[in-house]
Amino acid sequence: MTGKIDQVFIDLALRLADASGPVILDYFRTSLAVEQKDDASPVTRADRETETVLREMLATAAPDHGVLGEEHGSERLDAEYVWVLDPIDGTRAFVNGIPLFGTLIALTQNGTPVLGVIDHPALGERWLGVAGAPSLHWGRGDDGAPVQSRPCGGLDRALLCATSPEMFSSDQLARFQKVSAAARDTRFGTDCYAYAMVASGQTDLVVEAGMQPYDYLAHAVMVTGAGGVITDWQGAALTLKSPGTVLAAGDPKVHAAALQLLSD
Amino acid sequence: MTGKIDQVFIDLALRLADASGPVILDYFRTSLAVEQKDDASPVTRADRETETVLREMLATAAPDHGVLGEEHGSERLDAEYVWVLDPIDGTRAFVNGIPLFGTLIALTQNGTPVLGVIDHPALGERWLGVAGAPSLHWGRGDDGAPVQSRPCGGLDRALLCATSPEMFSSDQLARFQKVSAAARDTRFGTDCYAYAMVASGQTDLVVEAGMQPYDYLAHAVMVTGAGGVITDWQGAALTLKSPGTVLAAGDPKVHAAALQLLSD
Numbered sequence: 001m002t003g004k005i006d007q008v009f010i011d012l013a014l015r016l017a018d019a020s021g022p023v024i025l026d027y028f029r030t031s032l033a034v035e036q037k038d039d040a041s042p043v044t045r046a047d048r049e050t051e052t053v054l055r056e057m058l059a060t061a062a063p064d065h066g067v068l069g070e071e072h073g074s075e076r077l078d079a080e081y082v083w084v085l086d087p088i089d090g091t092r093a094f095v096n097g098i099p100l101f102g103t104l105i106a107l108t109q110n111g112t113p114v115l116g117v118i119d120h121p122a123l124g125e126r127w128l129g130v131a132g133a134p135s136l137h138w139g140r141g142d143d144g145a146p147v148q149s150r151p152c153g154g155l156d157r158a159l160l161c162a163t164s165p166e167m168f169s170s171d172q173l174a175r176f177q178k179v180s181a182a183a184r185d186t187r188f189g190t191d192c193y194a195y196a197m198v199a200s201g202q203t204d205l206v207v208e209a210g211m212q213p214y215d216y217l218a219h220a221v222m223v224t225g226a227g228g229v230i231t232d233w234q235g236a237a238l239t240l241k242s243p244g245t246v247l248a249a250g251d252p253k254v255h256a257a258a259l260q261l262l263s264d
Numbered sequence: 265m266t267g268k269i270d271q272v273f274i275d276l277a278l279r280l281a282d283a284s285g286p287v288i289l290d291y292f293r294t295s296l297a298v299e300q301k302d303d304a305s306p307v308t309r310a311d312r313e314t315e316t317v318l319r320e321m322l323a324t325a326a327p328d329h330g331v332l333g334e335e336h337g338s339e340r341l342d343a344e345y346v347w348v349l350d351p352i353d354g355t356r357a358f359v360n361g362i363p364l365f366g367t368l369i370a371l372t373q374n375g376t377p378v379l380g381v382i383d384h385p386a387l388g389e390r391w392l393g394v395a396g397a398p399s400l401h402w403g404r405g406d407d408g409a410p411v412q413s414r415p416c417g418g419l420d421r422a423l424l425c426a427t428s429p430e431m432f433s434s435d436q437l438a439r440f441q442k443v444s445a446a447a448r449d450t451r452f453g454t455d456c457y458a459y460a461m462v463a464s465g466q467t468d469l470v471v472e473a474g475m476q477p478y479d480y481l482a483h484a485v486m487v488t489g490a491g492g493v494i495t496d497w498q499g500a501a502l503t504l505k506s507p508g509t510v511l512a513a514g515d516p517k518v519h520a521a522a523l524q525l526l527s528d
Contacts, residue, residue: 029404029466092451096423096458097466099387100364123363123387140293159360164452165429187356188428189453194360202293202361 005107005114005130009081012061013105013117014128016054020087020103021121023050028122029097046094047071050087050103058083068240070214082108082240086214090163090191099123102192106217111240116218118196127196129222135199149228149250150201155179155257158204158249160186161194172209172245175233178261179207195219198250199226205258206248209233216246223248229255233262269371269378269394273345276325277369277381278392280318284351284367285385287314292386293361310358311335314351314367322347332504334478346372346504350478354427354455363387366456370481375504380482382460391460393486399463413492413514414465419443419521422468422513424450425458436473436509439497442525443471459483462514463490469522470512473497480510487512493519497526 027046051071058067066082068074076082083105088094090101099122107115114131125139127147134146152158160183168176180186183205190197190206192215197203199222208216220238223230229252231237233245247262249255291310315335322331330346332338340346347369352358354365363386371379378395389403391411398410416422424447432440444450447469454461454470456479461467463486472480484502487494493516495501497509511526513519 029464092449095449095467096425096451096454097461097464098364098451098454098457100362161360164450166450185356185359186428186430187360187362187453189451190360190362193362197361200293200361203359 004132009107009115010128010130012057013107013115016057016105017103017117017119017126019053019057020050021119023053024088024103025121028094028099047088047091051085054085054087054105068213070212077240080110082111084108084214084217084240086218089215090193093189093191100189100191100193104192104214104218106214106220108217108240113217113220113238116221118192118218118222120193125196127199127222129199129218129220129225131221131225133225135222135225137196137200147200147226149198149223149226150204152204152249152251152254155182155254156184158183158254158258160184160205160207161190161197161203162186162188162206162208163191163194164188167208167210169209175262175264176207176209179205179258182257182261192219195223195230195248198228198248199223201226201250204250204254206246207258207262209245211244211246213240213242216242216244219246219248226250231255231259233259235259235263268396273371273379274392274394276321277371277379280321280369281367281381281383281390283317283321284314285383287317288352288367289385292358292363311352311355315349318349318351318369332477334476341504344374346375348372348478348481348504350482353479354457357453357455364453364455364457366460368456368478368482370478370484372481372504377481377484377502380485382456382482382486384457389460391463391486393463393482393484393489395485395489397489399486399489401460401464411464411490413462413487413490414468416468416513416515416518419446419518420448422447422518422522424469424471425454425461425467426450426452426470426472427455427458428452431472431474433473439526439528440471440473443469443522446521446525456483459487459494459512462492462512463487465490465514468514468518470510471522471526473509475508475510477504477506480506480508483510483512490514495519495523497523499523499527
């Protein structure tokens with residue numbers, strides 16, 4: 001269990017999100033060259049520059065905290081508090097000019113996520129999850145409004161989201177397809193936005209794999225604080241050391257039904 | 265060949281787009297029940313109400329023109345001018361709360377598209393294509409700014425978009441996968457927004473199938489008017505009677521290279 005989250009940490013997380021948006025938007029829909037990483041995922045200079053800005057802010061505001069980022073590696077992962085950063089989740093969306101990408105900022109305490117921000121600078125939307133508190137939404141007329149996941153009649157009524165069928169190994173794809181066949185409908189290309197839509201009661205289920213801690217930790221508290229359930233494909237809570245499979249559902253019954261198909 | 269497009273038709277198309285947005289946004293991210301059509305695609309009341317509004321406007325403004333819509337069928341398809349309407353392209357995006365869906369409004373003259381509007385009410389963005397004129401963009405700081413597709417070094421440098429691998433027959437999927445393997449990267453879940461990104465020089469290639477005239481006709485003029493090339497998978501220009509396969513590219517060389525793989 002973790003204690004109450006210090007307001008200072010919440011304010012810092014929101015300041016990190018505030019700072020990231022303008023750096024990223026300077027590069028969105030420009031013609032800058034896209035650099036290829038070893039794993040061939042499209043990564044832009046925006047990604048790296050944003051993470052540099054966030055790390056500088058953390059070095060000043062919380063020098064004894066650890067940092068794990070997609071772009072610039074890890075520092076002090078044995079610290080009580082570790083910030084986990086993905087400047088641009090949804091780089092494929094970003095490089096194609098699609099505004100669904102988001103900045104993910106999570107804080108873990110002893111490896112367990114206790115705070116998460118999902119910020120969509122090109123959409124003017126943001127979600128905040130804090131352990132023990134309702135998750136909040138800004139944008140589209142909301143200004144820090146609580147969000148709530150929705151009940152769903154059953155897995156056969158559930159809308160399912162995933163970023164790409166190509167994110168799964170062949171064994172994982174077979175399991176995913178069992179869930180997809182049981183669900184009402186499947187939508188691809190959703191990135192981090194799908195988790196926000198689970199939290200906001202707009203969709204029912206996200207099933208993904210091949211994720212890194214910076215891809216999933218920010219979602220964990222947000223989904224839970226909206227009344228949903230989020231675990232790996234074995235039903236374990238997400239931590240810094242999770243295997244990278246993720247199952248998020250707005251309705252606990254739907255989570256249980258999907259988990260049975262994924263963990264078989 | 266078609267003559268110069270009457271400004272009255274352009275103004276009417278823009279008024280149709282103006283009218284559709286508020287009807288659709290009244291239903292976006294609400295908890296209204298989603299009705300199932302026979303083909304199981306998710307279709308909302310917003311879709312039907314919007315098309316009704318657009319048809320009423322056309323009945324008043326252009327009573328001798330034909331109309332083909334996704335929701336309410338066809339009238340006077342033998343007229344010289346036929347309006348082709350898809351109130352919500354990307355219903356999967358819409359029902360999951362994702363703002364990428366768009367309203368597609370096309371005008372054909374003797375079966376050939378001569379005008380197209382792609383309107384994204386939840387993003388505040390719009391594209392207009394008119395035969396013989398540069399395509400225009402509104403939103404994200406633009407107010408009717410000309411757009412231009414981008415050159416691409418070759419198919420191996422091209423970013424490829426498609427809405428879903430599930431839109432293809434097995435034969436089509438094999439052809440799509442040849443293009444995907446040859447391209448630099450593939451992004452799913454893009455709906456009509458990908459065609460706008462081709463026109464705006466942000467992505468390079470869209471390869472889709474199983475499309476109806478209301479899914480592709482609005483894109484045709486917009487992509488062409490931005491310097492791109494858009495055809496079916498046999499390289500034929502898109503008309504009211506096309507087979508429903510679509511290949512759009514910002515760079516004619518990339519179109520030719522992808523066409524060779526698709527038409528083999």
